[in-house]
Amino acid sequence: MQTSTQPRFGTEELSVFYGTNEAVKKINMEFPEKSVTALIGPSGCGKSTFLRSLNRMNDEIASARVAGRIWMDGQDLNDKNTDAVTLRQKIGMVWQRPNPFYKSIYENIAFGPRYHGTRGKKQLDEIVEQSLRRAALWDEVKDRLKESALSLSGGQQQRLCIARALSVSPQILLLDEPASALDPVSTGKVEELIIELKKDLRIVIVTHNMQQAARVSDSTAYFYLGNLIEHDDTTKLFSNPSNQMTQEYIMGRFG
Amino acid sequence: MENTKPASRGFARHRREDLIGKTYTYLCVLMLIVVIVSIVYFVASKGLATFTKDGVSLAEFLFGRNWNPTGDTPSFGALPFIAGSFVVSMLAALIAGPLSICAALFMTEIVPGKGKRILQPAIELLSGIPSVVYGFIGLTVLIPFISSLTGGTSVGYGVGAGALVLSIMILPTITSIAADALTSLPRGMREASYALGATRWQTIYRVVLPTLAPSLWTGIILGIARAFGEALAVQMVIGNAPFLPTSLVQSASTLTSVITLNMSNTVTGTVQNNVLWSMALMLLFMTFVFIIAVRLLQRRNKL
Numbered sequence: 001m002q003t004s005t006q007p008r009f010g011t012e013e014l015s016v017f018y019g020t021n022e023a024v025k026k027i028n029m030e031f032p033e034k035s036v037t038a039l040i041g042p043s044g045c046g047k048s049t050f051l052r053s054l055n056r057m058n059d060e061i062a063s064a065r066v067a068g069r070i071w072m073d074g075q076d077l078n079d080k081n082t083d084a085v086t087l088r089q090k091i092g093m094v095w096q097r098p099n100p101f102y103k104s105i106y107e108n109i110a111f112g113p114r115y116h117g118t119r120g121k122k123q124l125d126e127i128v129e130q131s132l133r134r135a136a137l138w139d140e141v142k143d144r145l146k147e148s149a150l151s152l153s154g155g156q157q158q159r160l161c162i163a164r165a166l167s168v169s170p171q172i173l174l175l176d177e178p179a180s181a182l183d184p185v186s187t188g189k190v191e192e193l194i195i196e197l198k199k200d201l202r203i204v205i206v207t208h209n210m211q212q213a214a215r216v217s218d219s220t221a222y223f224y225l226g227n228l229i230e231h232d233d234t235t236k237l238f239s240n241p242s243n244q245m246t247q248e249y250i251m252g253r254f255g
Numbered sequence: 256m257e258n259t260k261p262a263s264r265g266f267a268r269h270r271r272e273d274l275i276g277k278t279y280t281y282l283c284v285l286m287l288i289v290v291i292v293s294i295v296y297f298v299a300s301k302g303l304a305t306f307t308k309d310g311v312s313l314a315e316f317l318f319g320r321n322w323n324p325t326g327d328t329p330s331f332g333a334l335p336f337i338a339g340s341f342v343v344s345m346l347a348a349l350i351a352g353p354l355s356i357c358a359a360l361f362m363t364e365i366v367p368g369k370g371k372r373i374l375q376p377a378i379e380l381l382s383g384i385p386s387v388v389y390g391f392i393g394l395t396v397l398i399p400f401i402s403s404l405t406g407g408t409s410v411g412y413g414v415g416a417g418a419l420v421l422s423i424m425i426l427p428t429i430t431s432i433a434a435d436a437l438t439s440l441p442r443g444m445r446e447a448s449y450a451l452g453a454t455r456w457q458t459i460y461r462v463v464l465p466t467l468a469p470s471l472w473t474g475i476i477l478g479i480a481r482a483f484g485e486a487l488a489v490q491m492v493i494g495n496a497p498f499l500p501t502s503l504v505q506s507a508s509t510l511t512s513v514i515t516l517n518m519s520n521t522v523t524g525t526v527q528n529n530v531l532w533s534m535a536l537m538l539l540f541m542t543f544v545f546i547i548a549v550r551l552l553q554r555r556n557k558l
Contacts, residue, residue, distance in 0.1 A: 060449060062368070089452035099443030102466040111461070112451035161447070168451055 009033075009172060009202055014068035014078070016049050016058060024050045025226040026068065031172070036194060036203040038213035038234065041223035042249070047206050050223070051174050054204065055091040056084040072172075089116055092165030096177040098157035100149035100164070105132075105141050108149045108160055112168040127167055135163035136193050155186025162193065173197065175205040179212065191216050210250065214238050222246045295539065301529060302536030305331070309526040316533060322497035324527045331530050333510070335499045337537065339414060340509040342500050343489060344482040346418035351426045352475050356464075358426075359433035364459060371434075382427030390491030393420040398492060405504050412494030415503030420488050425478035432474030436467045469552040476552070480545040484538060486511035510534045 010030035016023050024046040031037050039047040049058070056077065058064040070077040077087050089112075101108050109128040118124055128145070132138040137159045141152070149160055158178060165173060175194070179187040194203060194216045207213050213220050214234060221231040222243070230243045241247045305311045311331045319332020358378070362371045393416055402411035440463060448458040464471070486509075494506025495516060514531050521528035 055450060057446060057449065060446070085452050085454050088450055091450075093446075093450040095443050095446065097441075097443055099441060099447045101444065101447070101462055111448075112453075115451065115453050115457060164447070164451065 009072045012069040012071060014053065014070060016053050017065045019063050023226055027228045029221065029228060029231060031202050031204055033202055034198055035218040036198050036205060036216050038217035038220045039204065039206045039223060040210060040213050040220060045223040046226040047223040048176055051176055051204060051206050054174055055088050055093055059084050089168045090170050091172045091174060092170035093174040094161050094165050094178050097181050098154055098161050100157050100160050103149060104146050105149050105160065106145040108164050109167045112164065116168055131163040131167040134166050135159045136189065137163055155182050155189060158182060158186065158190060159193065172202045175203065177206055177208060180208060222249060298532060298536050298539055301532035305526060305529040305533045309529055311526065311530065320499060324530060333534060335497055336508050336510045336513050336534065339500050339507045340483055342414050343417040343421055343509060344479045346414065347421035347425055347482040348475050348479045350418060350422035351429055351478055355426050355429035356433050356471060358430045359437055360459060362434050363437040378427045378430050386424065386485060386488040389420050389424055390488035393488065393492040401504060409504035411504060412492060412506045413504045414493065414500045414507050416492040417489045420492055421482040421485060424485060424488060425481050428481055429474040429478040432477065433471055436470035440467060469555045473549050473552045476545055476548050480542060483541055484511065486515045490515055510538055
């Protein structure tokens with residue numbers, strides 16, 4: 001098997017503090033390659049905070065402190081000597097609300113690659129097309145690349161944000177409730193896209209929608225009050241959870 | 256039928272209240288409109304009388320370099336003042352613009368909590384200082400300093416001193432507009448840039464500032480408008496000689512400084528008085544231009 005040579009990505013005793021409040025408590029988790037991991041749990045359970053710490057976005061919040069280790073290819077991403085700016089190129093992120101830059105569709109995608117040294121017009125054109133194709137948006141926007149990204153619909157904007165995240169060829173994609181601000185049709189498109197993208201990426205998705213977790217993910221983790229209660233295969237977790245709390249949460253929502 | 260009576264009485268009361276409220280607001284708006292229209296009409300009729308009644312040519316007023324309203328052959332070239340007004344305002348904006356935007360960035364991006372708590376009141380204080388105080392400080396501190404910089408070859412009065420004083424005066428205007436714009440920027444915009452591996456400076460230069468460009472320009476234009484209209488502080492440091500400003504340390508004038516200095520020395524209805532009204536009209540017209548520019552920028556900001 002190839003498993004032993006595949007790089008490992010996961011956390012070890014990862015805690016996040018806001019001031020003195022421990023919002024995420026010593027999480028040990030591994031995210032397997034080419035699979036989607038869903039993080040579920042009630043609001044305020046720490047799942048989004050945990051997700052944000054994976055690409056060190058909590059660095060930008062003055063009161064937040066992250067302890068523990070985030071392993072990627074044998075490197076601790078949470079180490080002080082790890083450059084957050086470089087690691088973020090490897091770990092893309094998409095948020096709940098589409099947040100395109102106030103620039104053209106083309107410039108939204110070309111923004112990241114430009115920073116990482118790609119200057120040639122031809123190369124950039126290629127990256128833009130490729131990223132938009134991967135985000136299943138190319139056919140809808142190929143004739144209007146110079147138009148403002150804000151002229152797109154909400155669902156298109158969200159796929160543009162996914163394309164933008166893909167533009168720097170990340171190995172991991174973090175999705176923070178990527179479909180919760182979208183209508184059912186756009187949600188369906190984003191879900192299809194997630195399943196398509198996991199062929200070559202690790203994906204971690206936070207979602208409030210348990211049907212969505214069941215539809216798109218391979219494994220699901222249930223968070224409660226900053227603790228990881230249970231992490232298992234999605235089918236197993238939803239049909240036969242080993243923890244009573246998980247079961248109650250799932251039943252409460254479904255029942 | 257009788258059942259509906261109490262309800263209809265309430266209905267009548269509601270209608271009456273609505274009518275009173277409506278009448279009141281309409282009256283207020285009407286009064287405002289009357290005031291605005293009469294001011295514009297008054298300034299325009301006085302200002303245009305220079306050209307219609309007194310026969311001064313518009314070309315001479317706008318492009319003439321010679322200002323001698325009381326001479327044997329009076330001339331009314333206001334170009335030196337128009338140029339003076341533009342030069343001091345633009346220079347002031349040139350100095351204050353970058354300073355204000357950096358101050359706003361410091362307050363909102365670099366040290367959001369503390370920076371804002373300390374800088375905000377300081378900047379509000381700056382905007383509360385009366386213009387005569389600014390002028391007085393400029394006169395007492397700045398003028399001797401500029402004079403010594405030129406090695407005593409100049410007294411220090413001029414558009415340079417005027418622009419410096421004005422730049423401090425418009426600093427709060429631009430800073431607070433820029434800071435408001437920066438805080439209104441959705442957090443997601445910055446995060447998206449960080450998440451792509453951009454540094455904080457790259458994020459500021461490539462995302463924050465371009466996105467907010469229309470708002471920042473609005474702040475700068477409002478600053479220019481304020482500088483353009485400021486009279487007292489400028490008059491105290493500019494020197495008030497009726498010459499085209501050719502050097503930063505040469506005595507010059509602005510439209511406002513000429514009006515304040517001469518208005519009490521002229522008799523109403525004379526050409527000397529009317530030509531001051533023409534300058535007032537010019538100021539009014541420029542304000543109008545600035546407001547239109549801001550409107551256009553705001554429309555662009557909405558995208």
